[in-house]
Amino acid sequence: MSAVRTVGIVGTGVIGAGWAARFLVRGIDVIAFDPADGAEEALRKKVATAWPSMLRLLGEDHVEAGKLSFTSDVRELAQASDWIQEAAPEREDLKIRLFKELDEVARPDVIIASSSSGYLPSRLQMECRHPGRVIIGHPFNPVYLLPLVEIVPGDKTTDETMERATRFYESAGMHVLRLKKEIDGYICDRLQEALWREALHLIKKDVATTGEIDDSIAYSAGLRWAFMGPFLTFHLAGGEGGMRHFLDQFDPEMDLPWTDLPFPEWSDEMSSRLIEGCEKQAAGRSVSEWEAKRNEVLVDIMHVLEKHGIGAGTVLSRGTAVTGR
Ligand SMILES: NC(=O)c1ccc[n+]([C@@H]2O[C@H](COP(=O)([O-])OP(=O)(O)OC[C@H]3O[C@@H](n4cnc5c(N)ncnc54)[C@H](O)[C@@H]3O)[C@@H](O)[C@H]2O)c1
The missing domain is CATH 1.10.1040.10 (N-(1-d-carboxylethyl)-l-norvaline Dehydrogenase; domain 2)
Incomplete structure (x- = not known):
């Protein structure tokens, strides 16, 4: 597999935007798709909100950010991506349809990961020609601060996909929890x-x-x-x-x-x-005010955990993994 330089994000709500921010701050380009009116502007706003907390978490003043682009054509996204992270609404029929379409266009070595909160990957991969590259990559909100990602294989997911997914998410500063087998709702x-x-x-x-x-x-x-x-x-x-x-x-x-x-x-x-x-x-207080407070506290907690070399702080002591360009 070639290095992941461009991640395609399908659906840019709370979770998709969180993924975009996590990748961009590490110098990875993002191409995004979302059919909602005003989605691009909303995504850029969410990334801008995430930015100061991410820099404070990583202890950086400035990073060479990846490039963010937006497309209204999901097939263009599939063509341009080295990794695809789906974060569309939690509807199984919609996800199965999206996976079929993405799989038709994306290079066969491109992993397609779903952010689903609980669906079985065997069902999401069932209409794909290359089901071995389909996994669940389930994050936690806010994705740009919380390091856990649960990766879950379907019946047809290959071990190689699981290995590559582990390496990729770790390079994006995450703690990877690899489930032995699929189960509704994961862990x-x-x-x-x-x-x-x-x-x-x-x-x-x-x-x-x-x-x-x-x-x-x-x-x-x-x-x-x-x-x-x-x-x-x-x-x-x-x-x-x-x-x-x-x-x-x-x-x-x-x-x-x-x-x-x-x-x-x-x-x-x-x-x-x-x-x-x-x-x-x-x-x-509005939800945005609460989010800002939550982010401040989460960053402080993670720094304390880093000082003690425990739990989620260990991903920070592993290195910031900001790649630059
Ligand atoms: N919110 C959470 O805490 C959380 C945590 C982990 C995982 N998830 C999962 O992440 C996924 C996204 O959840 P969210 O909370 O970001 O939802 P959200 O409603 O904030 O965002 C979903 C986005 O998908 C877009 N969308 C609608 N139809 C689409 C289509 N056909 N193709 C692409 N995008 C489309 C919407 O316009 C919206 O922007 C879901 O599967 C959810 O279960 C959510």
Whole structure:
């Protein structure tokens, strides 16, 4: 495979624009496609918003950015790209159709990755002539700051594609989590979905407000989750005996009534509690103001993690990987 000099981004909403920013700051050219009116201007605006946080994260004053171009023809994008990152709306029929079209035009060595939050790659590749190059490359918002990407193979994805994808995403400053096999929702979204459902049950039972439920995470488990997942956390919760003692203490076969995991029955009242609750939490600040605050805090947290050589900070100590041109 030739080096990736140009990435094609299909769909430039929240995620596509985040990918564009991540690649551009590393000197990689981006060609983008999105059928929405005003999409190019909106993309350039989102990239400009991302820029100062990325520079602060990478500790750079200035970088030789890649070139950003926009096309109204997805086939032109497929022809021009060395890597294609699809970030269109989460609709399986649309993605299957897009993958078929991209696969018809792109060079056979070009990897086509979907940002899908949960679809099976075997289904996205099923109408492709070169299905071996199709994978899921699932990022997290904001893509230009958060380093995780889950890569997931479909039935027909080759090992070589997985290897190349690992190398490419690492060169873009990411931590690559390679799933052994496909599963709906992959790993992190399954965990987030479990927490989301439990939170909805608490709302439905009127145990607490959206703000109070958020606080239960932000003031406790969330602080640990910045660098430890549920397993290492509970290993420490077992004291000197670690997970062994933890399992003795909290017998895993003891079926505690601590979860209501099936999705709760929906109602307008549930919608209102969520919407009103979140608007109250936002305390008059717009989503963009919250995004700016989130970015500032995320960059600071990652610098602290880098100092301690732990978790997401380790991608920074690996080097900034800003390539320049
Ligand atoms: N938002 C998140 O937190 C998040 C996180 C990880 C992955 N994802 C996934 O990323 C993908 C994009 O999500 P998003 O949040 O950026 O959505 P979004 O609605 O912000 O953006 C989707 C973009 O796709 C464009 N689009 C519509 N039809 C298209 C077509 N035929 N071809 C190309 N583009 C088209 C829209 O105009 C829009 O700009 C989805 O698959 C989603 O599941 C989202």
